[in-house]
Amino acid sequence: MVEGVSKMGETTNSNLLQGVTGDWEVVVGMEIHAQVQSKAKLFSGASTEFGAEPNANVSLVDAAMPGMLPVINAYCVEQAVRTGLGLKAKINLRSIFDRKNYFYPDLPQGYQISQFKDPIVGEGEVIVDMPDGISFTVGIERLHLEQDAGKSIHDLHPSKSYVDLNRSGIALMEIVSKPDIRSSEQAAAYLRKVRAIVRYLGTCDGNMEQGSMRADVNVSVRRPGDPLGTRCEMKNINSMRFVQQAIDYEAMRQIEIIEAGGTIDQETRLFDSRNGETRTMRSKEEAHDYRYFPDPDLLPLEFDQAWVDEIAAGLPELPDDKKARFISDLGLSPYDASVLVSEKARAEFFEEVAAGRDAKLAANWVTGEFFGALNKSGLGIDETPISAGQLGALVDLISDDTISGKIAKQVFEIMFETSEDPAKIVEDKGLKQVTDTGAIEAAIDEIIAANPDKVAEYKEKPKMFGWFVGQVMKATQGKANPKAVNDILKAKLDG
Amino acid sequence: MTEFTKLTMAEARDGLKAKDFTSVELTEAHVSAMEAARVLNCFVTETAERALMQAQKSDEKLQSGTGGPMEGLPLAIKDLFCTDGVQTTASSHILEGFVPRYESTVSSNLWRDGAVMLGKTNLDEFAMGSSNETSYFGNVINPYRRPGDETPLVPGGSSGGSSAAVAARLALGATGTDTGGSIRQPAAFTGIVGIKPTYGRCSRWGIVAFASSLDQAGPMTRTVQDAAIMLGSMAGYDPKDSTSVDRPVPDYEKALTGDVKGLKIGVPKEYRVDGMPSEIEALWQRGIDWLKDAGAEIVDISLPHTKYALPAYYIVAPAEASSNLARYDGVKYGLRHDGKDIVEMYEQTRAAGFGAEVQRRVMIGTYVLSAGYYDAYYLKAQKVRSLIAGDFKSVFEKVDAILTPTTPSAAFGAGEKSDDPLSMYLNDVFTVTGNLAGLPGISVPAGVDGQGLPLGLQVVGKPFDEEMVLRVADVIEKAAGPQAAPQEWWKA
Amino acid sequence: MSVDTETVRRIAHLARIAVKEEALEPMTGELNTILGWVEQLGEVNTDGVEPMTSVVDAKLRWRQDEVTDGNYPERVTGSAPDGDDGFFTVPKVVE
Numbered sequence A: 001m002v003e004g005v006s007k008m009g010e011t012t013n014s015n016l017l018q019g020v021t022g023d024w025e026v027v028v029g030m031e032i033h034a035q036v037q038s039k040a041k042l043f044s045g046a047s048t049e050f051g052a053e054p055n056a057n058v059s060l061v062d063a064a065m066p067g068m069l070p071v072i073n074a075y076c077v078e079q080a081v082r083t084g085l086g087l088k089a090k091i092n093l094r095s096i097f098d099r100k101n102y103f104y105p106d107l108p109q110g111y112q113i114s115q116f117k118d119p120i121v122g123e124g125e126v127i128v129d130m131p132d133g134i135s136f137t138v139g140i141e142r143l144h145l146e147q148d149a150g151k152s153i154h155d156l157h158p159s160k161s162y163v164d165l166n167r168s169g170i171a172l173m174e175i176v177s178k179p180d181i182r183s184s185e186q187a188a189a190y191l192r193k194v195r196a197i198v199r200y201l202g203t204c205d206g207n208m209e210q211g212s213m214r215a216d217v218n219v220s221v222r223r224p225g226d227p228l229g230t231r232c233e234m235k236n237i238n239s240m241r242f243v244q245q246a247i248d249y250e251a252m253r254q255i256e257i258i259e260a261g262g263t264i265d266q267e268t269r270l271f272d273s274r275n276g277e278t279r280t281m282r283s284k285e286e287a288h289d290y291r292y293f294p295d296p297d298l299l300p301l302e303f304d305q306a307w308v309d310e311i312a313a314g315l316p317e318l319p320d321d322k323k324a325r326f327i328s329d330l331g332l333s334p335y336d337a338s339v340l341v342s343e344k345a346r347a348e349f350f351e352e353v354a355a356g357r358d359a360k361l362a363a364n365w366v367t368g369e370f371f372g373a374l375n376k377s378g379l380g381i382d383e384t385p386i387s388a389g390q391l392g393a394l395v396d397l398i399s400d401d402t403i404s405g406k407i408a409k410q411v412f413e414i415m416f417e418t419s420e421d422p423a424k425i426v427e428d429k430g431l432k433q434v435t436d437t438g439a440i441e442a443a444i445d446e447i448i449a450a451n452p453d454k455v456a457e458y459k460e461k462p463k464m465f466g467w468f469v470g471q472v473m474k475a476t477q478g479k480a481n482p483k484a485v486n487d488i489l490k491a492k493l494d495g
Numbered sequence B: 001m002t003e004f005t006k007l008t009m010a011e012a013r014d015g016l017k018a019k020d021f022t023s024v025e026l027t028e029a030h031v032s033a034m035e036a037a038r039v040l041n042c043f044v045t046e047t048a049e050r051a052l053m054q055a056q057k058s059d060e061k062l063q064s065g066t067g068g069p070m071e072g073l074p075l076a077i078k079d080l081f082c083t084d085g086v087q088t089t090a091s092s093h094i095l096e097g098f099v100p101r102y103e104s105t106v107s108s109n110l111w112r113d114g115a116v117m118l119g120k121t122n123l124d125e126f127a128m129g130s131s132n133e134t135s136y137f138g139n140v141i142n143p144y145r146r147p148g149d150e151t152p153l154v155p156g157g158s159s160g161g162s163s164a165a166v167a168a169r170l171a172l173g174a175t176g177t178d179t180g181g182s183i184r185q186p187a188a189f190t191g192i193v194g195i196k197p198t199y200g201r202c203s204r205w206g207i208v209a210f211a212s213s214l215d216q217a218g219p220m221t222r223t224v225q226d227a228a229i230m231l232g233s234m235a236g237y238d239p240k241d242s243t244s245v246d247r248p249v250p251d252y253e254k255a256l257t258g259d260v261k262g263l264k265i266g267v268p269k270e271y272r273v274d275g276m277p278s279e280i281e282a283l284w285q286r287g288i289d290w291l292k293d294a295g296a297e298i299v300d301i302s303l304p305h306t307k308y309a310l311p312a313y314y315i316v317a318p319a320e321a322s323s324n325l326a327r328y329d330g331v332k333y334g335l336r337h338d339g340k341d342i343v344e345m346y347e348q349t350r351a352a353g354f355g356a357e358v359q360r361r362v363m364i365g366t367y368v369l370s371a372g373y374y375d376a377y378y379l380k381a382q383k384v385r386s387l388i389a390g391d392f393k394s395v396f397e398k399v400d401a402i403l404t405p406t407t408p409s410a411a412f413g414a415g416e417k418s419d420d421p422l423s424m425y426l427n428d429v430f431t432v433t434g435n436l437a438g439l440p441g442i443s444v445p446a447g448v449d450g451q452g453l454p455l456g457l458q459v460v461g462k463p464f465d466e467e468m469v470l471r472v473a474d475v476i477e478k479a480a481g482p483q484a485a486p487q488e489w490w491k492a
Numbered sequence C: 001m002s003v004d005t006e007t008v009r010r011i012a013h014l015a016r017i018a019v020k021e022e023a024l025e026p027m028t029g030e031l032n033t034i035l036g037w038v039e040q041l042g043e044v045n046t047d048g049v050e051p052m053t054s055v056v057d058a059k060l061r062w063r064q065d066e067v068t069d070g071n072y073p074e075r076v077t078g079s080a081p082d083g084d085d086g087f088f089t090v091p092k093v094v095e
């Protein structure tokens, strides 16, 4: 159940860019490289651990020593299938590994083992929710398995580049989208959604800073309704923000060129995060000729449908399904539901808070106070100072009338600061709600007696009722049960 | 006193077991022979010291009765097999000085079974050649000469150092590799036995790759029985090679029953190529007659796509090679020639490190895989390859083995064909089909040409039926009778 | 199809082999001889024929996801013609 799904490629006017000569539409396709969360590499037994000494996580196979041969890691195959299923894509029971040939110092074999004509995963789709509540669908062209390259470091020496092969041979899933994205915001939202899916599945940690997820972005512009324009590709962008910046810069660059009467050259461009600009890296003429051919060191990769079905049966609930369930079973608003499922950790936190409690109340607290506080303090959900159990306990105190919603906000602030349990805070600070009607009655009597003018005014203007409530709450330090205050006050004033 | 270097591997093995002599004695004799034959240029690297150390250890094991199936037997190893701590060059300048820190699976298997390494034998650079004239370390000389003629003859290739070493009695046996005939053709040229097993029978792990879908290691020995012994040790499943096949290794010696009665032997008409010398025709006919006399049934067969095997090979093999050789780039090991930038460093290193034939094949391979040509060349060749494999498949429904000549001629003189790549490539016309289809094939000495130079007959079998191939070859060997050893002119 | 010296120059660059100017012409001739000869494959009707993708009739085996290798940086970089501080080093790559 998804509302507001627009058709693939359809755009709303809000996505158009204004040029000097009129409106332009930006068209974006993405290739996401997601590192498989495996212990060992795709074709060798070396570790994939991040941060090792240079060339420590390297086997003779990864270093392309003469006579070394690849043997495939079963777990990586399984994770590619899981991810394919998560992208609602066609799983190919027979796929082929090809060699992509080019020379580069961080590519020790002189070729990358990848999949070209026959990938392990075919077409699928991803539904992306935008903050304005509109959703759109991005078609998935394919997902294939391939080896990562090593790392070249260019700033350690004036005339040399340094090569570390630790990453060489780590399994990557390359997820190729169709050109269904129409703005930099959509691109970031799509990337975020794919990251959420792989995190739900546990197939990739989605950590962009460490490079376990990178994006190649293809950008072109056209007049609305025109055929596709010439595209430029920007490789290896490693943050959401940079993806947006690169697209924004690149789209305007292309628009300016065309509006000035020029044409776009198909090329690979480099995004420079220091100034937010892109610049030419390689033109089409100097483009690589990769000479793909099936890797003769490997046989075709084959498995049966029963195995795929088994994996499908073991998949966790994915964000789209979870969102639908939150709406239909828990009665959450579509907006709250999509905010909660947007990250696996968020959804897990919420579900723990909501377990056995009023789900709507829990959702309000998680998306309102809790996310707000995290945001304000710049913390990720994995750095939260309070546990889901503690927030749940706070919700319980509201539900059983121990404290009012207003007091709960005070308690929450203290919890967030001190990580203390809410019950202890309520106890220590004496914040327990006053439900003793005698005490409330006494307070009300005192206020009525002290303010005969206000009582008279109330007879004319029933709106004055709120003023009395405020006085009572003030007198009880906010701890009086609001319903009891209302009932008694009404009886006394009207009676 | 036993003339140790005249022994066959089987005789030496039995003598060691019976404690008639020691491995040190046997090994010393072969080391001396190796050192006395340096003019043949069989070895890139001699490892005499290591050999004697291994021999001593073998003697201890033989004494205690714990020796392996090849305990104490001195062998030569083609310098395409990576050997831990011993320079491995593929006879290329680009790998000169490269000392692997690992041991190929096939050579490990031999050491596991007790064999002794005499040294690393010369070959055509990266196994690309049929005459051992493309080695960076110089030509290998065939121990055979035309009578009264001192013209150096080629030992065949690419396993020419191995074939010459075994023929000259410098080693009891040697390892070879065969991508398009590189075991069988040199075996034929030097009057020895060489078997290329089924693709997947011997592990390729640790063997410098030439063309991955065609490369296969095998033994080169002086008798069929010796080949059976050595193959049994080399073969076997290796989880480190995804193309290695997991099936038990039979006792190949037991397959030599001497009995071919009732077997159907196919004789393919397409192997009667234009301009085939009459002595090759005669040799083939002799082979047919021997098998017929032994009770086999000769069946005329047709392998219609034979003619296209060689051109298909010269697309597939260079294509794979162009990719396999990309790792020799001056970064991780081997030669580096500097340049003003990374691209120039690559280009200078590879221009200096690869010889002319390797460069030629890398160029061809790069071209046939390049954008716009892949379908016309590589894909087409792989389709033709399917047809060739299909030819064999249907023929093997009717016959047990196929008999052909190994080569279209005897050994030729050095330099006679090196200017003409195409005529050089024709050397492999009868052997290359077995590589394309992945089938086992053996070359067995079966006589001499008009000038007294050795000639071989080839027996090709079904996948993983090395036993049949050895059994038929053994019968041919017995029928052909003892072959004359080369005159030891290099000792003079 | 035959190649000209420009194509040979391009292929040599793709293969990262420096070819001297004077060697281009003879190399072009050699390549054309070989290419002309292999083109006889054009005579073979391969309609509907699957290309050979594997020589052995077996399924690709999978290994378990276990760390069984690595942790010997000195064996990895020990044969390198140039290196520093555990890294391989090459002439500076400018992007």
Ligand SMILES: [Mg+2]
Binding pocket: A031, A174, A216
């Ligand atoms: Mg890509």
Ligand SMILES: [Zn+2]
Binding pocket: A033, A146, A174
């Ligand atoms: Zn990729």
